[in-house]
Amino acid sequence: MNIKIDNETDSPKISAALFDLDGTILNSQEIIPDDISQRIKHISNFVPTSLISGRIFSSVYDYSKELELSSPQISDNGALIFNPINKEIIFSRSIDCEVARDVFNLLDSNDFYYFASSQGEQINNNSKDKNFENVNIITCLYDDIYKFVSSNSLINLSKISLIPSSGSSNEKYLSFMPKNINKGIAIEEYSSYLGINKSKIFAIGDGLNDIEMLNKVGISVAMGNSDKEVYNASKFYTKSFDDNGTILALDWIIEGLN
Template identity: 25%
Template sequence: MTEKSIIFFDIDGTLLDHDKKLPLTAKEAIFSLKDLGHEVAIATGRAPFMFADLREELEIDTFVSYNGQYVVLNGQVLYKNPLDQEALHSLTELALKNDHPIVFMDHEDMKANVAHHDYIVESMESLKIAQFPSHDPLYHEDRDIYQSLLFLQDQEETIYEEEYKQFDFIRWHPLSIDVIPAGGSKAIGIDKITTELGIHKGNQYAFGDGLNDIEMLRQITNSVAMGNAHPSAKQAAAFVTSSVDEDGILQGLKKVGLLK
């Protein structure tokens, strides 16, 4: 086991504020960690192509994406866990009948099964990213899809949860949920990295704020929930820091003793 530490950061609501901006104190804190010899990584529900600019800005090449389904260590793919193709095909057919559009996502791109839908527009615009899914209803056939986005209102996912036990459904927007392999989580992706690097649990840290961070925050001994976090995320974490727009990253790193 190595004695160096590794710190995993969620993106939305953790590294990025509500305007999808990276606070200067957070950026400076990350480079301070690197200067001290620590490993810094990202753990997000986003696709790799959705945060390439952020990785470049922070000089990070280790990440857990798609809530643990596509993991990269030092620029090399370490772990892949795609959705069950047969079940995804069935879910897509049911969703189409219910007027619930789907976006299929692999490691390079994302495609929608409908040409236009207001739910897709509103949800994707909230991410404030350059990419927008184009139309390709057959994109999920004969390729690995690591996550899908299902667009529907709150509680409408119940029919899918009951029918498709191969998947977990995690809401990230009032009009959209993530569809990932059952049992998949950021925690599993993180474990792949920490095992490969030989980093002891006592030297593992994680920062998050959302429902998709709960398993990660429970697993990591030194876990930190942002002040703006969902109540369930705060309950799962060992520590709670201030909100993302109140220097939450810097204050949290001080709280766990990584920075002074």
């Protein structure tokens, strides 16, 4: 049963707060509005506060610095957890080296636009020397690649996961990920590293790549602009981003901190 967050909903006591980026705290211009930023900074004074996103290391790092966060941050759809203070890698899972090479070769030979991350190092179409050994994620525009890859025998799909996601302007992406890695697995590593109980972790998101995360934590919130599957995976739901659903959820947990 999903519970709507409103003024009558009892605020929870949380041990950590995790925020998806696109569709959750970013507007369509990929900016964190000031009223959201100030609330997240306030929460970070009380509990570990982290971003958890399908975006690559460099993007999550930049947003974490903007929010002045010091707790571990999660990028690459859960394949990478890092310390935003010194960029130390806390947890990393990589795509099989041979599979990564095959994916890059396929994308390059067919002129697909992509961006990727290798333990914090950014890779794209124009990168000269690609490191195949520690690639955490490779992301392409969904419509360009999905049917092509799923019907192409050159890629060993048994060794990777294909994860769909959406950007802040509703553009669709498809990410090549290490097998058995997602935001839910990252939550396990995150909670173990910090020594906190998952049942007290707050997490909020809107995309299909958030489902495992929302299933894993005790206080899960779906945005009003979420896919139906995301809504079904969550214990609570709020309004859409455009209807100030993020602020409503933030104020809800802030009340439980004070």
